Every structure is written in C-alpha cells, then in structure tokens.
Amino acid sequence: MADLFAWLLSFFFVIGVLGIILFQLMCLxxxxxxxxNPYDSASRINKAVMPEFITHGSLCLLHLITGHWFMFLICLPYSYYNFRLYSRKRHLVDVTEIFNQLPWEKKLRIFKLVYLVIVLCVSIFWMIWTIVE
Structure with missing residues (x-):
C-alpha cells in the first residue's frame, strides 16, 4: 500500500511540474x-521557476527514498540540469533579452514538456503495475 501511495504522490508531482511548464510556455x-508586455511575462515566468525546481527535486528525492531506482535515474538528468542553471544563475528570464531568447526559451520548455510527458507515462505504467500486483 505504501508503494501505491508513493506512485500516487509521484503522479501528482509530475502533474504539478507539467502544469508549471505549461504555464511558462503559455506566457511565452x-x-x-x-x-x-515583456516585463509581465518575465516576472510571471520567474515566479514559476523556483516552484518548478523544488517540485521536481522533491520528485527525484521521493524516488530515491522509496527505492524506485529506474525512475530516479530517469529524473536525475532533469534535476542536474536545473541545478546547473541555478548554480550558474541562469535560471531566471531576463526582461531586456526576452525577445532575443524567445525561440530558444520556447524550445527549451517544449523539450521539458516532452520529457515530463514521458516520465508521466512511465509513472502511470508503474502505478498500474503496482495496483495489479
């Protein structure tokens, strides 16, 4: 039963991160x-960046604690990428450069979206597998 609860929690974390990424993509x-205007868009995106990082970090930590090594390894590159962005102070969108970086930022959010949809599908598979088992 605890394993099923962990998968449900994982499912809701992934849905939360997907919602945050979709919000950022809609702002772009x-x-x-x-x-x-660029200031409003940048401020909305910047307010959503840290919750995205924290939620995905919590998801990765949840998989590590519960012993779901495969899912932990799937989530690790995304967490590492977020950590690199944060440590280099490149995680926030610059208001003055947002128009120049708009195509790149959109491609980045779409890549994150596709990655998280794959994680969601794998998570749903393992959740169903746990229920059937």
Missing part, C-alpha cells in the same frame, strides 16, 4: 503574440 506564447 502570449509574449510572442503581443498579448502581454
């Missing part, structure tokens, strides 16, 4: 469509 699309 709104900026590209000129619905919002």
């Amino acid at each position: 699309v709104d900026l590209e469509s000129d619905y919002v």
Whole structure:
C-alpha cells in the first residue's frame, strides 16, 4: 500500500511540474503574440521557476527514498540540469533579452514538456503495475 501511495504522490508531482511548464510556455506564447508586455511575462515566468525546481527535486528525492531506482535515474538528468542553471544563475528570464531568447526559451520548455510527458507515462505504467500486483 505504501508503494501505491508513493506512485500516487509521484503522479501528482509530475502533474504539478507539467502544469508549471505549461504555464511558462503559455506566457511565452502570449509574449510572442503581443498579448502581454515583456516585463509581465518575465516576472510571471520567474515566479514559476523556483516552484518548478523544488517540485521536481522533491520528485527525484521521493524516488530515491522509496527505492524506485529506474525512475530516479530517469529524473536525475532533469534535476542536474536545473541545478546547473541555478548554480550558474541562469535560471531566471531576463526582461531586456526576452525577445532575443524567445525561440530558444520556447524550445527549451517544449523539450521539458516532452520529457515530463514521458516520465508521466512511465509513472502511470508503474502505478498500474503496482495496483495489479
């Protein structure tokens, strides 16, 4: 039963990170469509960056504590990438350079989105496997 609870918690963490990434992507699309100014878009994205990092770090730690080594190894590169961004102080979007970096930031968020959808599918598979077992 504890294993099932861990998978459910993992599922909700992944859904939370997916929601944060989708929010950031929508802010970038709104900026590209000129619905919002660069300052508002950058401040919204920057407010969502740390919760994304913390939630995904918690997900990685959850898999480590519960002994789900495969999922931990799947989540580790994303956590390492987030740690590198934070340690180099490149995790925040710059207001003055947001238009120049817009295509790159969108590609980055889409890559993160695809990666997290794969993690979600694997997590759902293991959760169902645990229920059936």
